[in-house]
Amino acid sequence: xxxxxxxxxxxxxxxxxxxxxxxPVSSADIQANYLSALSTATIRNELAALEDMxxxxxxxxxxxxxxxxxxxxxxxxxxxxxxxLSSSELEIVSKYFDEKISEIDDVLRSTAKVISxxxxxxxxxxxxxxxxAIIGNIRIVKITSTLALVIIVTDIGVLKDATVTVPxxxxxxxxxxxxxxxxxxxxxxxxxxxxxxxxLICEIKDEFRDLFDTILEVLRGYLDDSSExxxxxxxxxxxxxxxxxxxxxxxxxxxxxxxxxxxxxAISSKGDLGLTINISNDGEDGxxxxxxxxANLTTHGVNIGKAGVIGPIRMDYSKIVSVLDYxxxxxxxxxxxxxxxxxx
Amino acid sequence: xxxxxxxxxxxxxxxxxxxxxxxPVSSADIQANYLSALSTATIRNELAALEDMxxxxxxxxxxxxxxxxxxxxxxxxxxxxxxxLSSSELEIVSKYFDEKISEIDDVLRSTAKVISxxxxxxxxxxxxxxxxAIIGNIRIVKITSTLALVIIVTDIGVLKDATVTVPxxxxxxxxxxxxxxxxxxxxxxxxxxxxxxxxLICEIKDEFRDLFDTILEVLRGYLDDSSExxxxxxxxxxxxxxxxxxxxxxxxxxxxxxxxxxxxxAISSKGDLGLTINISNDGEDGxxxxxxxxANLTTHGVNIGKAGVIGPIRMDYSKIVSVLDYxxxxxxxxxxxxxxxxxx
DNA sequence: TGTTAGCACTCTCGCCTCACGACTGCCAAT
DNA sequence: ATTGGCAGTCGTGAGGCGAGAGTGCTAACA
Numbered sequence: 190x191x192x193x194x195x196x197x198x199x200x201x202x203x204x205x206x207x208x209x210x211x212x213p214v215s216s217a218d219i220q221a222n223y224l225s226a227l228s229t230a231t232i233r234n235e236l237a238a239l240e241d242m243x244x245x246x247x248x249x250x251x252x253x254x255x256x257x258x259x260x261x262x263x264x265x266x267x268x269x270x271x272x273x274l275s276s277s278e279l280e281i282v283s284k285y286f287d288e289k290i291s292e293i294d295d296v297l298r299s300t301a302k303v304i305s306x307x308x309x310x311x312x313x314x315x316x317x318x319x320x321x322a323i324i325g326n327i328r329i330v331k332i333t334s335t336l337a338l339v340i341i342v343t344d345i346g347v348l349k350d351a352t353v354t355v356p357x358x359x360x361x362x363x364x365x366x367x368x369x370x371x372x373x374x375x376x377x378x379x380x381x382x383x384x385x386x387x388x389l390i391c392e393i394k395d396e397f398r399d400l401f402d403t404i405l406e407v408l409r410g411y412l413d414d415s416s417e418x419x420x421x422x423x424x425x426x427x428x429x430x431x432x433x434x435x436x437x438x439x440x441x442x443x444x445x446x447x448x449x450x451x452x453x454x455a456i457s458s459k460g461d462l463g464l465t466i467n468i469s470n471d472g473e474d475g476x477x478x479x480x481x482x483x484a485n486l487t488t489h490g491v492n493i494g495k496a497g498v499i500g501p502i503r504m505d506y507s508k509i510v511s512v513l514d515y516x517x518x519x520x521x522x523x524x525x526x527x528x529x530x531x532x533x
Numbered sequence: 534x535x536x537x538x539x540x541x542x543x544x545x546x547x548x549x550x551x552x553x554x555x556x557p558v559s560s561a562d563i564q565a566n567y568l569s570a571l572s573t574a575t576i577r578n579e580l581a582a583l584e585d586m587x588x589x590x591x592x593x594x595x596x597x598x599x600x601x602x603x604x605x606x607x608x609x610x611x612x613x614x615x616x617x618l619s620s621s622e623l624e625i626v627s628k629y630f631d632e633k634i635s636e637i638d639d640v641l642r643s644t645a646k647v648i649s650x651x652x653x654x655x656x657x658x659x660x661x662x663x664x665x666a667i668i669g670n671i672r673i674v675k676i677t678s679t680l681a682l683v684i685i686v687t688d689i690g691v692l693k694d695a696t697v698t699v700p701x702x703x704x705x706x707x708x709x710x711x712x713x714x715x716x717x718x719x720x721x722x723x724x725x726x727x728x729x730x731x732x733l734i735c736e737i738k739d740e741f742r743d744l745f746d747t748i749l750e751v752l753r754g755y756l757d758d759s760s761e762x763x764x765x766x767x768x769x770x771x772x773x774x775x776x777x778x779x780x781x782x783x784x785x786x787x788x789x790x791x792x793x794x795x796x797x798x799a800i801s802s803k804g805d806l807g808l809t810i811n812i813s814n815d816g817e818d819g820x821x822x823x824x825x826x827x828a829n830l831t832t833h834g835v836n837i838g839k840a841g842v843i844g845p846i847r848m849d850y851s852k853i854v855s856v857l858d859y860x861x862x863x864x865x866x867x868x869x870x871x872x873x874x875x876x877x
Numbered sequence: 878t879g880t881t882a883g884c885a886c887t888c889t890c891g892c893c894t895c896a897c898g899a900c901t902g903c904c905a906a907t
Numbered sequence: 908a909t910t911g912g913c914a915g916t917c918g919t920g921a922g923g924c925g926a927g928a929g930t931g932c933t934a935a936c937a
Contacts, residue, residue, distance in 0.1 A: 215929055228881050233930070251888045251929050292696065330674055332686045340694075342676045350684075352636065352691060424768075425787035428780055436778045443769035559900060572910050577901065595900050595917045 192242075198224060199235050200244055201268045204256045208505050211431045213253030258468050261480075261502060265466055269507040274515055278307050286519055293346040293493065296523065297420045300486070300496045300516055305423025307512050310430075310500035311446065314486070315456060316418040317345065317494045319411050320381030327371045327404065329364045331355070337364065339407050343380070345493050351407045363396075370397050371404055383408040418494075419449055419456070432478070432501035441477035446499070455481055456495060464510065468502055480504060484513040486520050493520075536586075542568060543579050544588055545612050548600045552849050555775045557597030602812050605824075605846060609810055613851040618859055622651050630863055637690040637837065640867065641764045644830070644840045644860060649767025651856050654774075654844035655790065658830070659800060660762040661689065661838045663755050664725030671715045671748065673708045675699070681708065683751050687724070689837050695751045711744050718745065719752075727752045762838075763793055763800070776822070776845035785821035790843070799825055800839060808854065812846050824848060828857040830864050837864075 192200065202223035206214045216232040224232065236254050239245045244260040247253075256264070274282070285299040297314040304312030322343035330338045334357045341348045375383075383405055424446055433439040445451045455467060455476065467481040482504075483497030496516065498509050536544070546567035550558045560576040568576065580598055583589045588604040591597075600608070618626070629643040641658040648656030666687035674682045678701045685692045719727075727749055768790055777783040789795045799811060799820065811825040826848075827841030840860065842853050 213929090217929080229929095230881050230883090230931095231879085234880085237931080247930085249888055250886090250931090251927090253929070326676060328674055328676065330672055330684065332670060332672065332684065332691060338684060338691060340674065340676065340682060347676065347682060347694075347696060350691075350694060423791070425784055425791050428784040428787060434780045436772055436780060436783065439780065439783065440769055440772040443772060447767070447769050557900095561900080573900095574902095574910050574912090575908085578909085581902080591901090593917060594902090594915090595898090597900070 195227075196235055196239060197268060199232060200239055200256075200260060201264065203236075203239075203245060203254055204260060204264050204268070207255055208503055211503060213248055213255050215253035218253065256503075258502065261468060261506065262466075265506050265510070269510070272507055272511045274307075274511055278512070279515075281306050282515065282519060286523065294420075296486075296520060297418075297494065297496070298422070300520065301420045301422035303516060304496060304498050304512060305426060308498050308500070308505070308509055309423075309426050310498050310504060311424050311427055312422045312496070313452075313456060313481075313483075313499055314420045314496040315453075315494050317492050318457070319345075319348070319418065320379065321492075322348075322380050324375045324378055324380060327375055328368045329353075329371065329400065329404075331359070331361050331364055339404060341408070341411075344491055348411060351410065353403050353407065367397050367400050371401065374401070375404070375408075380408055380411060383412070419452060421446060427500065430501050432503065438477060442479060445477055445479075451476060456483055456497065464513065465497075466506070478502060482506070482509050482513065484517050486517060488520055488523055539571075540579055540583060541612060543576060544583055544600075544604060545608070547580075547583075547589060547598055548604060548608050548612070551599055552847055555847060557592055557599050559597035562597065600847075602846065605812060605850065606810075609850050609854070613854070616851055616855045618651075618855055622856070623859075625650050626859065626863060630867065638764075640830075640864060641762075641838065641840070642766070644864065645764045645766035647860060648840060648842050648856060649770060652842050652844070652849070652853055653767075653770050654842050654848060655768050655771055656766045656840070657796075657800060657825075657827070657843055658764045658840040659797075659838050661836050662801065663689075663692070663762065664723065666692075666724050668719045668722055668724060671719055672712045673697075673715065673744065673748075675703075675705050675708055683748060685752070685755075688835060692755060695754065697747050697751065707740075711741050714741050715745065715748055719748070724752055724755060727756070763796060765790055771844065774845050776847065782821065786823060789821055789823075795820060800827055800841065808857065809841075810850070822846060826850070826853050826857065828861050830861060832864055832867060 199219060202219045203214045206212075206218055206222065216229040216236060219232050220227060220229050236245060239260075240247060240254065244257055244263065245254040246257050248255065282303050285303045293316075297316070301312035301314040304310075304314075306312075322345045324341060324343055326342040328340040328342075330340065332338050332352075335354055336352050337355045339351045339353055341350070386405055424443065427433050427442055428439060433442055445455070455469070465481075465483045467483075469476050469479060469481075478501070479499060480502045481497060481499050483495045485492060486494045486496050497513065498504070543563060546563045547558045550556075550562055550566065560573040560580060563576050564571060564573050580589060584591060584598065588601055588607065589598040590601050592599065626647050629647045637660075641660070645656035645658040648654075648658075650656075666689045668685060668687055670686040672684040672686075674684065676682050676696075679698055680696050681699045683695045683697055685694070768787065771777050771786055772783060777786055789799070799813070809825075809827045811827075813820050813823060813825075822845070823843060824846045825841060825843050827839045829836060830838045830840050841857065842848070
């Protein structure tokens, strides 16, 4: 079903105004601020038609209109203007990305912070499913008489290392040899392949058997708690939004943000698109009424994760999409990204 | 100023009742639920006296009494009962600590979770000021042609490691020698001593000069962002407390929780006591009206950090102190703690 | 046929009032 | 010193009312 140009203009006006003020939009508002060439009566007729088509809602007879979820979807797909970032927004981005960033964790954190600061909503960033990372190099380093550190280098960077206990009488040279063997076994494989370890290597030397199993366990550990890898910034900003001035709604929202179990699927849904917009109406699955917009992050072509924004359904999609686009590009070219080259 | 036994009983009743219900407590309430032997008139007289002494407040003439901050202080010091944990509470603790915990991060996270779950408030845990950690062993490990990992082992565990860029032509053997030299230079010193590096060593071999400076920079990095080391769990639980049913108050609170700059001093104040109770009244320094109770965490005698609870001033101090006590003891004996022994 | 002015109608919101009831403080009796 | 009784205070919630916002509809007009 396609809309006349005038209907599109009016619908856009309703959305823009409502996003800005969170107040139902009246025909007079539209005339005063967006389309002064039309009379309020004409606008009213069009509003009534748009309501029939399912794009608008009316809280009660003597109130203005508010956009429905379908209206937002249409807005994102066809109606919204593509913006450039303002200079103050560009400044915020460079504030966080110009300073030296030395760890991939910092990339995620800065990304989430920038998003939050520019949009005044909650910024979120997470690693790609760590199971898909390709193992490059595994080093076991003895650090005390009974402890060793397992360092796993992958195409998306160095994983958070794990400590393992080892017998105190193992000489350091052993670990050098073991590292080489282990790297030979796992190198080039995706982490999730450890679920079927028998495919990894034909024969395991007996002397490395224990260590091999330990490393397997460590790798499985990464598969289990991908939850650790979510960064949230600016959750408190949600409390500034009128949608959550009701404490009950606010609590639903914060409970979702806190429970990674709910958050992970919400963020990673619809995997591979460049941009995902996920508008969830209240009640359908216990999740609060909110919208999540995420973009994939890549550096030099390697997918490292996702970043986006969480907020009420009423948000400035135009601005958000621009910001996410710009940040994606910024990260694509980040100098720090060199460290993720597969030159190991 | 000392209170008669009856005044103490009444004050305790007021606090217990108010903590439970968040409603002003009337003389009739006290008679019905705590002290049926006394008449309401007598209780009223005592209440008036306690109000004169500054322990109680009256929101308005026809309301009951609520405890003041001094009342809570007195309660914690002398009035409150010392409890044992209930069996369901003990179950929660063992749920989080019986499963294998392999990293110090996990200790903090579990601690915060347990506290939050038992108290229904926000649990917090953090490392001791990392500057006081004593360096044991520093290893530099080459992981790609241009990147190396700096692993710093201290008496409180392995620090989150840092990646540094290195010239691609440096042979691996160099790092082994360098690690030995660097360890010799820094070993046994507290991290904060790097502020005056000239005291650390008399002469630096030229070949290690660059690396030495890099490590200095890495160590200084830890001093700067101690903020990373705070774990919060269950912030959303605060929204269940009537104190924060007003969104404005809730936002103040969440903004504090989000800004490590405000949170760190609040948690680490009054350093060395076994238990610190910090009741901050609204407005005095921009921080929200809340109370923070923290305990020191040690394992096998080594101080590793702090843990506690953040919530409204009206909280069940008796329960909280018991929980913190019990958790402290649990962590003191955690098997995982062995890895912090200074045997390196 | 599309657009517009005018008007009656609807519904929310804030305001006011008022009566209820929760507690207290005080006084007089024990 | 304690207690019952009672008058007094004050917050709270219900109900009513008027203003104002915004609509839908109708009739006129291009």
